[in-house]
Amino acid sequence: MAPSNTPATPTARPRKARGEGQWALGHREPLNPNERNKKDDNPLNVRARIENIYAHRGFASIDPSDLRGRFRWWGLYTQRKAGIDGGRTAVLEPEELEDEYFMLRVRIDGGALNLAQLRTIAGISTEFARDSADITDRQNIQMHWIRVEDVPEIWRRLEAVGLQTTEACGDCPRVVLGSPVAGISVDEVIDATPAIDEILARYIGDPQYSNLPRKFKTQISWLADGPYLANDVSFVGVEHPEHGPGFDLWVGGGLSTNPRLAERLGVWVPLAEVPDVWAGVVGVFRDYGYRRLRHRARLKFLLADWGVEKFREVLEKEYLGRTMLDGPAPDLPEKPIDHIGVHKQRDGRNYVGAAPVVGRSSGTQLSRLADLAEQHGSDRVRLTAYQKLLVLDVADDRVESLIGGLREIGLEARPSSWRRGTMACTGIEFCKLAIVETKARGEELVARLEERLGDFDADISVHLNGCPNACARTQVADIGLKGQLMLNARGEQVEGFQIHLGGALGMAKGETAGFGRKLRGLKATAEELPEYVERVARNYLDGRTSGETFANWVMRAEEELLK
DSSP states (O other), X not given: OOOOOSOOOOOOOOOXXXXXXXXXXXXXXXXXXHHHHHHHSOGGGHHHHIIIIIHHHOGGXXXXXXXXXXXXXXXXXXXXXXXXXXXXXXXXXXXXXXXXXXXXXXXXXXXXXXXXXXXXXXXXXXXXXTTBOEEOTTSOEEEEEEOGGGHHHHHHHHHHXXXXXXXXXXXXXXXXXXXXXXXXXXXXXXXXXXXXHHHHHHHTTOGGGSOOXXXXXXXXXXXXXXXXXXXXXXXXXXXXXXXXXXXXEEEOOBOXXXXXXXXXXXXXXXXXXXXXXXXXXXXXXXXHSOOSXXXXXXXXXXXXXXXXXXXXXXXXXXXXXXXXXXXXXXXXOSSOOOOOEEEEBTTSOEEEEEBOBTTBOBHXXXXXXXXXXXXXXXXXXXXXXXXXXXXXXXXXXXXXXXXXXHHHTTOBSSOOHHHHXXXXXXXXXXXXXXXXXXXXXXXXXXXXXXXXXXXXXXXXXXXXXXXXXXXXXXXXXXXXXXXXXXXXXXXXXXXXXXXXXXXXXXOSTXXXXXXXXXXXXXXXXXXXXXXXXXXXXXXXXXXXXXXXXXXXXXXXXXXXXXX
C-alpha cells in the first residue's frame, strides 16, 4: 500500500494549568502590582523614609508606591477626601479620592491597655488627630487626620509606653485578637496572653513573615468570646481527655465578598506550642497562598481547594516536622459572651463592660475614662472585638460609682439591647472604599430604636458596613447591612443598604454558625432603615417561640414578615 501524502493531524497538547503565584511551587515572578511593590522593597523599610524624608518634606514628597502600598505596614492609610459622594468611589483614581491626611491604626494585641497607654493614645488623639479615636472590632484604636510630619513623634510616644503600629495593616500578620478577660475570668482555665506576647516578640516585624499574599487575622483565647470562625487562624480553649487543657486549632475563616467560616484541623495544641504552630500556619500561607489574583489571595481560598486533611499534612510534614495530637472540639458557653455589665473576676473584684455607640470614641473621652478608672482603683482597661471596652479590678463598693461616671462620659454599662448589639465600620466619612455613611447612621438607628423599643427584651445584632468588604462582619449578624446606592420612592439616588438576615457565628451551645437567609432584593434606604428594623423586630417578638433566637426565627419565618 502506497504511503499517504496527507499530513498527520497534530495531537493537541494539554493546556498547562496557570500558576496561582505560589512560592512553594516556584511561581516567584510577581503577578500583580501589589506583589511587584513588595518585591521591589520590603514594606517594613518604609519607616526609615517616613522618619528621614517624608516627615520633613511633607505629603507631596511621598513616593506613590510607598503612599498607597508600604505605608500600610506601619498602620497608615490615606483617608477619604471630604465631600466625595459614594457614587464616585469606584470611578475616581486613588489620588483623586485621598486627602493629605492619614488614618493611623494602633495595634492593641489582646485588647489590653494600662492607663499610661490609654492616656498616651488619648493625648495623641487630641493633639494630632482632631480628637478622633474609634474602637474597632479588631481591638484596635483608629485615629484620623494624621499628618505625615507628626508620625515620628507619634511613634516615639506610643513606643515609649509599649505600643506600636507595626504591621497594623498590610499583607502581614495583623493584630492578634485575645479575650478581654484573659487572666481574670472565672471561666478561664489557661491564660493565652503568654502565647500572644511570644508571637509579638518573635514574629511581628520579622521580614520572614512580613510579605504574605494578603492580610492575616488571628485570635488566641481560652474563651469563645471573639469571632474565631472569621479569622485565618484561631486557637480556642479545650480540655483534652488525656492531656488536659490546651487549644483547638481553626483555619481558613474570612468574610469580605466571598465569606467562609474557619474549619477545625482536629488537633490539640498545648499553650507552649501555640507560637510555633501559629508560625507554621503563617508559613503555609506565605509559601502556598495564591498571589496571582488579589481577590483570591486569602488563606480561605487555599483551604477550600486543599481541604483540612491536606492542610494539616503539609503543616505537620513541611513546617512542624512532627505529627500533632488529635483533639476534641471546644465546649461552648450557654450564651454568647460580650462582657457588657458587671462581672466577677477570679480574685473577687469586678470588671465592668461598657458600650460607646458603634465604637465611636474620642481622645477626650478616653482621657476621662483613664481618670475614672484610676479614681476607682483600676490601672487596666480592655477593648473587645465588638467595639466595646472594659474596666478591670473594681472593688464591690466602687462599682455603682464607676457605672455612673461612665454614663456621664457617654459610656453605658447597662445599655439597651440596641446599643449593645450595633456595630459599624468606618464608612464614607474617612474610608476610600466606602459607598455610604455608617457611623452616623448607626448612631441615628440606635437612638431611634431606643426611643421606640427601649424595653426590647431580646438580643439582636445589627452590623452596618459601608461597602461589600464586611469589615463590620455583616454576614454573621442578625441584621447585616451592606451599603449601596439605590433609588428612593421619588426616583432619587440615595444611600441605602442591602439587608442580610439571620447570620451567626455559633458562639454558644445550640447555635448554628452560618450566613443566614438572604432574600432577593431586600433593601432599604438609609431614611427607611430605622422603620424597617423596628418592623422586623416587632414581628420577631410577636412570632418567636420560648427562648428562640432571632436567627432561628428568621430561618423559619414567612418571607412577608422579613420585609
